[in-house]
Amino acid sequence: MRTPEKTADVIVLGAGMVGVCSALALQKKGLQVTLVDGNDAGSETSFGNAGIITPSSLIPFNNPKLFKSLPSFLANKSNGFRYSLPYALSEIATLVHFMTFAKKRSTEQRIHHLYQLIERSGELHKVQSDAANCSDQLRPSGWLKLYRSEQSWQGAKYEQDIYDQYNIQTRELGTAQIAEFEPNLQNIYYRGSHIEQALSVASPGGLVKAYVSHYHSLGGVFLKQFVDQVSQQGEQWQLKLRNGETLTSPKLVLAAGPWSKQLSTDLGIKLPMLFERGGHREYHSDQQALISSPIHDVDGSFVATPIENGIRLSCGVELNHQMADHSNTQLDIVERNARKGFSFAEQATSQWQGARPTMPDSMPVIGPSRLKGLWFNTGHQHIGFSTGPGSAEILAKSVLGEALTQDQQAFSPARFKL
Ligand SMILES: Cc1cc2nc3c(=O)[nH]c(=O)nc-3n(C[C@H](O)[C@H](O)[C@H](O)COP(=O)(O)OP(=O)(O)OC[C@H]3O[C@@H](n4cnc5c(N)ncnc54)[C@H](O)[C@@H]3O)c2cc1C
Secondary structure: OOOHHHHOOEEEEOOOHHHHHHHHHHHHOOOOEEEEEOOOOOOOHHHHOOOEEOHHHHOOOOOOHHHHHHHHHHOOOOOOEEEOHHHHHHOHHHHHHHHHOOOHHHHHHHHHHHHHHHHHHHHHHHHHHHHOOOHHHOEOOOEEEEEOOHHHHHHOHHHHHHHHHOOOOEEEEOHHHHHHHOOOOOOOOOEEEEEOOOEEOOOHHHHHHHHHHHHHHOOOEEEEOOEEEEEEEOOEEEEEEOOOOEEEEOEEEEOOHHHHHHHHHHOOOOOOOEEEEEEEEEEEOOOOOOOOOOEEEOOOOEEEEEEOOEEEEEOOEEEOOOOOOOOOHHHHHHHHHHHHHOOOOOOOOEEEEEEEEEOOOOOOEEEEOOOOOEEEEEOEHHHHHHHHHHHHHHHHHHHOOOOOOHHHHOOOHHHHOO
């Protein structure tokens, strides 16, 4: 077994979906990789998400429809979006920047780039899960979007037009077809749209762990150690670990999800990252599966994902500090909303909260920083569980100095002068 301190060509900091896929892609290129995380792989944001991998995630939150929703968002009364005023004020410049991207042309360009990334990631998830012997975790479930009124169904036309443009197959369901498709749902839905190509997993953290086992079986080193400090010493990157040891390597990939912001600040790089906090509750049940595929109740502002013995209910966005105290507000709201849609266990068995790491243009930053030997793969906002493998492919090419396509270059950290 090689000693990671001496022989790593590259260190990857962070073993969420993005970091683990980055380590695998770099390893595939023949590099000796050391992956380091303070927790088990896939224990943070990549654990807590809704587990959906779908091409329909190509539309960024800051799109032209945002202007219409703004009054209800600002009033802090929306089911799907809340914010902390002190946090919003502390990030006002980044928020204004975020809003400037919501114009039509910029949105079309970003949709194009995100589509390429998501599509490629879907293909690579299949290849990677086959290689890791865990392809059974990727369920070809599709994803059912549900609308409670004609008005909200009409409001989805913007998304539907984009799905059509990108050939994302959907099947429209009327009330009777919804009942046939998901018999356990109450009769409160006006229309549904089933996104046929969507995949889902019952345990997002489980998939990351299967990928890291594969990386390990191919000789990759994973160190479960918290990194207390990162510094540049001449041509080397030096990581001080919690156990007192030091890791050095000429190349470092920062893939620490929402923690990438503080780690960058420590290195003198101001990452314009916003935190879209969110969470889930799980409800276990002895009954057979309540729903056969994940559902997104658009008016109820929740996603319900079938898990092994029940459901995971995920909520929308709370714009707030990464480390703000946990708030039950949105989880309580979506639980109430979901109970109108179907019945499930009275008590939640577990609850989790975390933060989506979001850049002003809602696109991840993948590529070299202005500091020699430092690369980013972070800022994957609402879709990092899906985009891990595609972003890792771009990152590995960039570390090796290989040519990138125009779409791949669109994710360069240089766009924010990082
Ligand atoms: C409620 C919710 C639902 C979501 N649903 C979906 C979905 O259905 N589909 C989808 O594609 N995406 C979804 N997302 C988004 C997705 O979860 C994230 O984009 C993705 O998990 C980010 O992965 P990551 O690897 O960048 O970060 P993380 O998974 O957070 O990994 C970062 C890692 O860095 C480690 N780390 C940080 N600092 C240090 C340090 N100093 N030393 C050592 N280790 C450190 C952490 O321990 C962590 O393991 C959702 C997010 C939320 C919050």
